[in-house]
Amino acid sequence: MNIPYTVEERPDSGLANGKLGIWLFLASEVMLFGALFSTYIILRTGATEWPHGELSVPLGALNTVLLISSSVTMVMAWAMLKLHNWGRHRLYLLATFALAGIFLVNKYFEYSDHLARGEGPSHSTFLAIYFTLTGLHGLHIVGGMVVMAYLLGPGAKLWKQNPDQFTNRIEYTGLYWHFVDLVWIFLFPVLYLL
Amino acid sequence: MHSDPAGVRASLRKYVMIGAALLVFTVITVAANRLHLAVPFAITVALIIAVTKGSMVAAVFMHLSNEKKWIYGALLLTAIFFAVLMSVPFFTIMDSIGTPQPAIGVGEHPAGH
Amino acid sequence: MMTKLLGMPVQASQHAAEIDQMTVLTHWLMLFLFVGWGAFFIFVLFRFRKGANPRASYTGAKGKLAKSTEVLVAIVEIVLLVGYAIPAWATRVKAFPSENEAVVVRIVGEQFSWNIHYPGPDGKFGRTDISKVTADNPLGLDRTDAAAKDDVTTINQLYLPINRPVLVHLSSKDVIHSFGLIEMRVKQDAIPGMTMPVWFVPTRLGEYEISCSQLCGLGHFRMRGFITVQNDADFRKWFDDQQKELRATP
Amino acid sequence: MEQPTTPPSVVYEHAHHIDAHEELGWWRKYVFSTDHKVIGIQYAITGLLFLLFGFGLMMLMRWQLAYPGKPIPLIGPWLGQSRAPMGIMLPEFYNQLGAMHGTIMVFLGVVPLAVGGFGNFVMPLQIGAPDMAFPKINMMSYWVYYIGGVIMLASFFPTTGAAQSGWTSYTPLSVITATSGQTFWLVGMIFLITSSLLGSINFITTIVQLRAKGLSYMRLPFFVWAQFVTSFLLLLAFPPLEAAGILQLMDKVAGTSFFLPSGLVISGKPLAVAGQGNPLLWQHLFWFLAHPEVYVLILPAMGIVSEIIANNTRKPLWGYKALVYSVVFLGFMSFIVWAHHMFMTGMGTTMSAFFQTTTMIISIPSVVILTALLLSLWGASIRFTTPMLFALAFLPMFGIGGLTGLPLGLAPSDIHLHDTYYVIGHFHYVVAPGTIFALFAGIYHWFPKATGRKMNELLGKLHFWGSLVCINLVFMPMFIQGLAGMNRRMYDGGAQYAHNQGVLHWNVVQGYAAWGLGLFQIFFIINFFMSLKWGKAVDKNPWEATTLEWLAPSPPGHGNFLTEPIVYRAPYEYSVPGAAKDFSPQFEPEKA
C-alpha cells in the first residue's frame, strides 16, 4: 500500500508529507532550545558573577566557520541532485559529513581540556549551562551525521529507484542540518563571547 | 521556484554568497567582542548579528523566503509560543514579592531592617 | 448561608471574611449555572428520548439562550475578577504593615519543622550563618552578634498577640514548603533561596495550627506547627519570660 | 474553502491484490506493525493496562487514607520491607504511590489511550486516509512509549523505590531526595515526551495531507479537530518539559545546580553544590507543559463525546463552527495560563492579574463547547445506548470539574483551596468521570469497528451505573474536605489536624467507593474479553453513523477502504428533511 503525497505535492497545501513533517519537527526543536535559552537568561540574570574568557574564542569561531561551511555544502549537495549531478552531490554530502566530524573533534578537545582541569558541569552554573547546551547540540550533530552516513551508504540506492524521493530526503536532511547550524549561530556568541 | 534546474542553477551563486556573508559576520562578531563594549551594548550587538545570520540561514538555505502557507502558519504559531517561553525568565523574577536570599545567610542580616 | 453550606473553618483573621466572600460568590455562580444547565439537561433527556420523539429535528435548538448565558458567565467573571480578586490580591501582596507597628517574625521551614525567630526588643534579627547550624541551633544563629543576644527562637510554636498585624519573613532551608494557616486563610510557599513577606491580623484568641501545604518529603504530613493567639498582656508576659530565660543562660 | 483534491489512484488500484500477496509474518503483523489500526490497538491496550495499574496504586492509597497505619489486607504482606513492613504502608511508599499514580494516569494511561489509541485508530479512518503519513514513525512512537513505560514500572523495583516527589516533581525536593526513583522518572519522561512528539508530527501531517477528496476542514468530524489541536499542544508544549527534564537529570546525575539555589542545608549539613540555581524555574517549565497537557487530556474526550452525541441524538451537532473555533481558541489560550498553578509562589499583582484574567478567559470556550453539546440534545431522538450513557454523563461531570476550576483560578480564593482536596476533586471530575468516561464511551462506540463485534449492552449498563455512583462518592466528598482545609498528599489523610476532624469520616466512605468502583470495572473487563469472541457480529455501520470510518469494513483491512472514499457533505447530516433514512453519510453521493 502506498501513502499518498510521499513524493509529489498535495495540490491544496503545496507540500509533500515529509516537508511538513520536518518543519513540524523543527518547530518542536525551537521550543526545546527555547526552554534552554530561557534557562540561560534566567540563571545569567540571577547570577552574582559570570565568568568571562573561560572558553577559547578561536576554537569556537573555527567551529562556527565549520558549521556555516557545512551548511553551504549541504545546500549544494541538494542543488546538485536537482541538476542530476550525482558525482558532485556525493562530493558535497561527503564534505558536509567531514566538516561535521571536524566540528566534533574540536568539541572533543574543548571538553577534554575542561575536564582535565577538573572543570566539569558541576563546577559552576556557567559550565553547567555550557556542557548541557553544547552537549545537546553535539548530540544533534551526531544525529545529523548518522542520517548523512545512511544517505551516503545504504540509503543512496534510492536514487536509482526514485530520484525525486531521494532528493526530498536530502532536502529534509538539509533543513535539519541548517537548523543545527542556526542553533550554533546563537550558541557561539551566547556562550563564548558574552 | 527551485524545482526547475534553471532556477536551481541560478541559486548556486546565491548560496555561496550567503555562506561568505555569514563568515564575514562571524568575523565581525568576534571583532566586536574584542572591543570590550559595555555589557548591555555588547549583548545587543551580538544578538543583532546572530539574528541576522539566523534569518539568512533560514531564508536562503532553508528556502523559507519562499514557502507554503502551512509552513508559515506552523512557524508563526511556534514563534508566538517561543516568545511566551522566552518570557518565562521575566515571569520568574520580575514580579515576585520575595527577595533572593538564602534562608540562612553567611554573615549577613537576612531581614531588611 | 453559603458559608455554612460550604463548611469552611472559622475565620480567625481580618481578611478571612473577604476571601470567604469570594469563594461564596463563586460558588453561587457555579451553583446557578449547574442547576440551570442541569435542569435543562434532565428535561431534555426526558423530553427527547427516543420513545417520546421518534424523529429528530434537523435544525434543533434555536434562539439566543446559548449566547446570553455565555455573555452572562463572562460578565460575572469580569465582576469577580475586577471587583474582588485583583484588589483582594493586591492588599495581600502589596499593603504590608510597617515594621514598627507589626509583630515581625522570621519563619524558616525545614524537613520537617518550622523554625521561628523573633528579633527581640531591639527589633533587629541577629546574624545567622550556615556554619553555625547544629541540632540545637537549627537557624545557625550567631549569639555573639550584638543583635542576636536578645533574639527569641522556638520550634513549631508561634505566639501572636491578637488584633495586631503580623509580618512574617518566610523562607526555607532545604525544599519548598508552604506556610498554611487554614483558619487565618493564609498560604504562602516557602522557597529556598528566597525570603517572602506574608502578613495577616489574627482576630480570634485560641490555638491554631500551621499546616505544611506543599509536598516536602516523607514527613510532609507531620510537618505541623502551632499558633497561640493571646491577648496583648499574655503575649508580652510570654515575651518577657523568654528574655529572662535568655539572660539567665549565657 | 480549498478545492477538493485527488489522491493518487495507486492506492486503490491493487487494494485487493495486496492483502493476498503481502502476507506479513506474525511479528510484522501484530507486534512491529506499521498499520495505524494495529498501532492504535496496541496503544489502547497498553494504555488500559496502565490505567488499571494506576487505579490499583490508588486503591492501596485509599486504604491508607481510610485506615491510616492499619496493615493492608491481602496485598500488604507482598509489598516488602522497604515499602510496607508488616503490611503497614510507609510514608515514603505512600508518596511513591501518589507520584506514580499521577504520572501513570496522565502520561501512560490517558494520553496513550486518548491520543495514541483513539487518535491512531479512528482519525485516519475518519479522514479517509489509507494510513498515517509516516507509518514507520508511528510504530517508533509506540515503541518509544513502551520503553518509557517499562522504565517507569522498573523504577518500583529498587528497594529505594519509585519517584516520590509528586507527579509535578518540584525541585529541590526531587533532586535532593537521594533515591534512584526520580532518575528513572526523568529518563522515562524523556522517552514518553519523545514518543508524543513523534506522534504529534504524524497526526498533524496526516490531517493536513491525507484528507479524502471533498473533505474540507469545515467538514472534518469534530473528533479530528480535537486531535488536530491536541497534536499542536503536544508538539509545542512538550519540548520545554523535555528540556527541563534534561536539566533536572543533569542536577541528579552530573551534580549541576540548575534548580538548586545557594545555601541549602539538608538535614543540618550544607549541600555541596555550586548553587545559584532557581527552583521556581522548574515549576514554570513544568506548568508550561502541564497546563496544555490537561487540555490534551480533555480535548480528545470532548471529540469522542461529540461524535457519540451526534450519532445517538440522530441530529447534527448544534453550532459546529462555534465548536471548532472554541477548540482552536482553547488550544491557543492554554499556553498562557500556566502560572495559575503557582499563585502561592510569591506572585506580585501584575502577574497574578494577568494569569487570573487568562484563566477566566479560557473558561469561556469550555462553556461554549459544553453549551453547544447540551443544546445539541434539543429536538433529538435520543438512543440511550451504553456509549451514549457514558457520553451524556460526561457533560455534567465535566461541568462540575470545570466549574470548580473557577474558584481555583481566582487567586484570593485559591489561597484557601490551593493544595487541598478541593483541587484533587476539581481535576478528578474532569479527568475521571470526565475523560475516563468519555474513553469508555469511545471504547463501546468503536469496539464494533475494531473487532466486528458489539459489546454487551447489559454488562455495559451495569458498568455505567455502578461507575457513575461510585465515582461520585469518591470525588464529591473531596470538595467538602477541601473546603474544610484538608491538604492533599497527606500520608495519614490529615488525621493530625484539628480542622480536618469533621471530615475525616469521608475517607472511609471514599475508600469503599473506590473499591466499589474497582468491582464495577470487572463488568467492563469481562465484557471486553467476552465480546471479542462472542459479541454480536456486526456489519460496516452498526450505529447508522455518518462519518467515514463506517464506510470501511469492520474490522478494516490493510489500507482501510475498498474503494476510494469521497466526501459529499458535512459530518453530522442526521435526519435531513426529505431524506429516506435518518442519516446521510458523508460518503454517500446525492441520489437524483
Ligand code: HEA
Ligand atoms: C483535563 C484536565 C483539566 C481541565 C479541563 C481543567 C480545567 C480548568 N482548570 Fe484545572 N487542573 C487540572 C486539570 C484540568 N483542569 C489538574 C490535573 C490540576 C492539578 C494539578 C496538580 O496540582 O497536581 C488542575 C489545577 C487547577 C488549578 C490550580 C489549583 C491549585 O493548585 O491551587 C487551577 C487554578 O486556576 C485550575 C483551573 C482550571 C480552570 C479555570 C479550568 C477551565 O478550563 C474549566 C472551564 C469549564 C467550565 C467553566 C465548565 C462549564 C460548565 C458548564 C457550562 C455547566 C454544564 C453543566 C451541566 C451539563 C449540568 N485547575
Ligand code: HEA
Ligand atoms: C488522568 C489522570 C487521572 C485519573 C484518571 C485518576 C483517577 C483516579 N484517581 Fe487520581 N490523581 C491524578 C490523576 C488521575 N487520577 C493526579 C495527577 C494526581 C496527583 C498526584 C500527585 O499528588 O502528585 C492524583 C491524585 C489522586 C489522589 C490524591 C492523593 C493524595 O493527594 O495523597 C486520589 C485520592 O483519592 C486519587 C484518586 C483517584 C481515583 C479513585 C481515580 C479513579 O477515578 C480511577 C478510575 C480508574 C479507572 C476506572 C480505570 C479503569 C481501567 C480499566 C477497567 C482497564 C481495563 C483493562 C482492560 C480491559 C485491559 N488520585
Ligand code: CUA
Ligand atoms: Cu513541609 Cu510539606
Ligand SMILES: [Cu+2]
Ligand atoms: Cu492549569
